[in-house]
Amino acid sequence: MTTHTERGGPASAKKRALDDTDRRIIQTLREDPQATNRTIARAARVSEMTVSARIESLIQDRLIGITVQRDVRSLGYTCLSHVEVDVEDGKEDSVARSLANCKQVFAVTVLLGNPQIVALVFSRGENDLQRFLEAELSALEGIRSCNVSLALRTTKENVGIAAL
Amino acid sequence: MSERPVLDETDEEILRHFQRDGRLSNRAVAQILGLSEGAVRKRLKRLTQSGIVSYGLVVDIQSTGMEVSGYLGVQVKPKALAEVGDYVASLEECSLCIFATGTMNIRAYLYGRDRVILSQTLAEIGALDGVLRVEFREAIYFTQHRYEWIMAPDQKGLSTWRL
Numbered sequence: 001m002t003t004h005t006e007r008g009g010p011a012s013a014k015k016r017a018l019d020d021t022d023r024r025i026i027q028t029l030r031e032d033p034q035a036t037n038r039t040i041a042r043a044a045r046v047s048e049m050t051v052s053a054r055i056e057s058l059i060q061d062r063l064i065g066i067t068v069q070r071d072v073r074s075l076g077y078t079c080l081s082h083v084e085v086d087v088e089d090g091k092e093d094s095v096a097r098s099l100a101n102c103k104q105v106f107a108v109t110v111l112l113g114n115p116q117i118v119a120l121v122f123s124r125g126e127n128d129l130q131r132f133l134e135a136e137l138s139a140l141e142g143i144r145s146c147n148v149s150l151a152l153r154t155t156k157e158n159v160g161i162a163a164l
Numbered sequence: 165m166s167e168r169p170v171l172d173e174t175d176e177e178i179l180r181h182f183q184r185d186g187r188l189s190n191r192a193v194a195q196i197l198g199l200s201e202g203a204v205r206k207r208l209k210r211l212t213q214s215g216i217v218s219y220g221l222v223v224d225i226q227s228t229g230m231e232v233s234g235y236l237g238v239q240v241k242p243k244a245l246a247e248v249g250d251y252v253a254s255l256e257e258c259s260l261c262i263f264a265t266g267t268m269n270i271r272a273y274l275y276g277r278d279r280v281i282l283s284q285t286l287a288e289i290g291a292l293d294g295v296l297r298v299e300f301r302e303a304i305y306f307t308q309h310r311y312e313w314i315m316a317p318d319q320k321g322l323s324t325w326r327l
């Protein structure tokens with residue numbers, strides 16, 4: 001099993017660039033994430049050993065992720081909110097990291113300027129969202145204010161890109 | 165999505181393993197959980213056919229060659245909401261688009277190959293009929309993205325990104 005390193009922080013290093021072999025492997029995996037190493041090797045014109053080592057390193061270096069993606073409605077989440085969080089100066093990193101650990105938080109981004117954080121949060125409805133805001137968000141140290149906007153409809157999601 | 169089946173604890177266990185590593189073989193997961201390979205295959209088939217889960221490859225933001233990204237907010241007159249929303253969602257650089265409550269009634273996550281190109285994209289959105297205000301907040305970094313969750317959008321996918 002692959003163990004992931006910590007996600008990027010304020011001083012996170014730039015990741016290595018992809019080469020042509022990486023691109024060919026990714027292309028084949030995109031079409032079929034379960035393709036065998038042999039199939040990928042043929043498409044990328046390299047050995048099976050190279051494919052296996054490359055995939056391992058692409059995952060380790062957090063350049064790609066291979067997973068099973070699950071419709072959140074099967075977890076009972078029917079409601080998405082966009083939550084802007086304004087925090088005391090210097091607290092943005094610690095608050096963003098605490099938010100990342102909340103179970104129903106989908107994504108947390110630290111931004112330039114104020115409010116410093118945007119979190120996308122799933123909930124089972126208005127009551128559950130209210131509970132999250134009161135019991136989990138407000139409990140964090142350093143929160144100044146937050147502004148919640150509900151998604152009425154999600155018109156597009158590109159499920160092939162991630163912040164790894 | 166057709167009939168939504170209920171997931172039992174065994175389904176959840178199987179998914180947990182594949183979410184962590186989508187390249188695991190059915191046999192490996194079967195061994196860990198003490199199930200037969202056929203049982204794992206059958207359960208996965210049921211879940212993928214129902215549309216609840218799908219195997220996916222994700223590429224890191226940094227590998228996309230996009231230099232800048234962040235949250236877009238657009239304030240649109242109600243009459244123009246659908247049209248402006250379609251425009252934003254149709255952009256290759258848009259990875260998420262929602263109709264939202266509040267002053268900014270369209271919110272999206274947007275990328276730019278560089279800042280000049282992004283500013284042109286923002287200007288184009290600002291020039292659309294019915295757009296009152298465009299706001300862009302540049303992202304520095306993420307501390308979380310549960311890409312193993314997807315939210316059943318109207319429009320999914322787009323694997324056309326150049327790497």
